[in-house]
Amino acid sequence: xxxxxxxxxxxxxxxxxxxxxxxxxxxxxxxxxxxxxxxxxxxxxxxxxxxxxxxxxxxxxxxxxxxxxxxxxxxxxxxxxxxxxxxxxxxxxxxxxxxxxxxxxxxxxxxxxxxxxxxxxxxxxxxxxxxxxxxxxxxxxxxxxxxxxxxxxxxxxxxxxxxxxxxxxxxxxxxxxxxxxxxxxxxxxxxxxxxxxxxxxxxxxxxxxxxxxxxxxxxxxxxxxxxxxxxxxxxxxxxxxxxxxxxxxxxxxxxxxxxxxxxxxxxxxxxxxxxxxxxxxxxxxxxxxxxxxxxxxxxxxxxxxxxxxxxxxxxxxxxxxxxxxxxxxxxxxxxxxxxxxxxxxxxxxxxxxxx
Numbered sequence: 617x618x619x620x621x622x623x624x625x626x627x628x629x630x631x632x633x634x635x636x637x638x639x640x641x642x643x644x645x646x647x648x649x650x651x652x653x654x655x656x657x658x659x660x661x662x663x664x665x666x667x668x669x670x671x672x673x674x675x676x677x678x679x680x681x682x683x684x685x686x687x688x689x690x691x692x693x694x695x696x697x698x699x700x701x702x703x704x705x706x707x708x709x710x711x712x713x714x715x716x717x718x719x720x721x722x723x724x725x726x727x728x729x730x731x732x733x734x735x736x737x738x739x740x741x742x743x744x745x746x747x748x749x750x751x752x753x754x755x756x757x758x759x760x761x762x763x764x765x766x767x768x769x770x771x772x773x774x775x776x777x778x779x780x781x782x783x784x785x786x787x788x789x790x791x792x793x794x795x796x797x798x799x800x801x802x803x804x805x806x807x808x809x810x811x812x813x814x815x816x817x818x819x820x821x822x823x824x825x826x827x828x829x830x831x832x833x834x835x836x837x838x839x840x841x842x843x844x845x846x847x848x849x850x851x852x853x854x855x856x857x858x859x860x861x862x863x864x865x866x867x868x869x870x871x872x873x874x875x876x877x878x879x880x881x882x883x884x885x886x887x888x889x890x891x892x893x894x895x896x897x898x899x900x901x902x903x904x905x906x907x908x909x910x911x912x913x914x915x916x917x918x919x920x921x922x923x924x925x926x927x928x929x930x931x932x933x934x935x936x937x938x939x940x941x942x943x944x945x946x947x948x949x950x951x952x953x954x955x956x957x958x959x960x961x962x963x964x965x966x967x968x969x970x971x
Contacts, residue, residue: 623695623739632693633742634749635960638760646835647890648961649760653767653834654893655964656756657808658843660769666809668780669839670755670819671832672764673802674791678737679729681744682795683707686730689744706736728795744794751790752783760835773807774817780805781819788821800824804832806841837890845894849901852886856908859883863915875916876932883912888940892948895941906937 627633638649653669660667674680690696690703710726730737730744738761748764749757755766768783770776791798798821805826807813819826831840831847838848859882863875870878887905895902910925917928929936935943951957952965 623699623736626694627739627743630694633746634757634759635958636749636757636759638758638958644958646760647893648958649758649763650835650837650839650890650893651964652960653758653765654839654843656767656769661808661810661843663769664811665769665771666773666776666807666811666813667767667769668776668805668807668819669765669767669832670780670784670805670826671803671834672766673799673804674762674764675797675799677745677762677796678741680796681730681741682728685794686740686744689747690740693743703740745796748787748790751787754779755783755787763835765834773813777817777819781821784819784821784826800826803827804829806830806832806839808841808843810842835890837893844901845897846901848894849897849905853904853908855886856883856905856912859886860908860912860915863912867915867918872916872918876934879912879916883909887937888944891941892944895937895944902937909937 636652638644638646657667657669686707687700687704691700695703707730711723712726713723714721730740741762742759745759745762745764748759752766755768758765758767766780766784766787768776768780770779788798800821801824803821803826805819805828807816807828816828818828831838833839838845838851840847859878862882863878866878867875887909911921913925913928913932913934914921914923917931919928948957952962955962957965
């Protein structure tokens with residue numbers, strides 16, 4: 617067993633990381649992180665509550681980690697003795713310089729930051745910011761590496777805004793103590809809910825206003841203030857259209873198998889990424905996705921636009937958009953049934969008692 621496996625097993629065995637932390641951990645994909653956030657928002661909407669989501673941006677998060685602070689945190693987590701010396705040796709005695717047009721600068725010691733190109737670097741980072749989930753007792757937190765999303769729900773919007781502003785200023789102090797720089801100018805907030813919101817108060821951190829938006833991209837998924845998924849679907853449509861243009865231009869020089877390979881590598885990933893989350897949107901919103909998919913399938917089969925598509929999907933042994941949604945949902949339900957999800961996601965499911 618190598619050092620990384622031993623570190624991962626130690627972290628999981630002693631539950632060192634918050635259950636709301638995703639990224640670089642088993643059973644914790646980007647879709648699981650987005651699912652937890654969306655479930656919290658949709659539950660609040662069902663309860664006729666508002667949800668305020670804050671999407672935190674940290675300046676050069678991996679590069680600003682203080683080595684002495686990191687070593688103190690690792691010692692508290694029980695990484696001491698030989699393991700602690702190994703970590704210290706890994707971080708210390710690193711030099712850096714800049715070279716432009718064969719002219720080199722002086723070498724300087726690297727006193728902060730973790731190597732991002734390494735396997736160990738991201739794990740050290742998540743241990744460094746792990747405490748962020750416990751800084752506020754009122755804000756719920758979803759983290760994926762350095763993507764930090766905070767959210768809170770309530771029926772009284774003004775009271776909710778006041779609470780979030782107060783907690784964000786507490787969080788700002790934690791960032792300062794841990795020598796992490798909060799980029800307030802790029803931090804955004806969304807007020808989720810289907811009820812009308814007029815003259816909404818502004819949120820400020822250290823006197824600087826946080827920009828309020830109506831949609832934001834989180835881990836590759838565009839989330840809007842009503843969870844309609846229209847913006848994300850439009851994004852997927854744009855990506856699919858570009859790929860279809862490639863298929864069309866190459867259909868006379870590539871055979872059917874090669875065209876299908878392009879479809880699977882360039883188009884299918886956009887259709888299926890986090891599909892279990894946004895794929896059940898209103899059919900009127902997702903129908904254009906299916907139409908684009910059928911256009912691609914016809915190009916691959918060298919068929920005209922009026923030929924029925926059912927037999928074409930069967931010939932390629934590939935699934936239609938709606939079938940892909942059901943397939944992705946079935947995968948989630950299978951994992952939930954067999955307790956294969958992380959705790960925070962597993963807790964979203966419960967066994968229904970038969971009558």
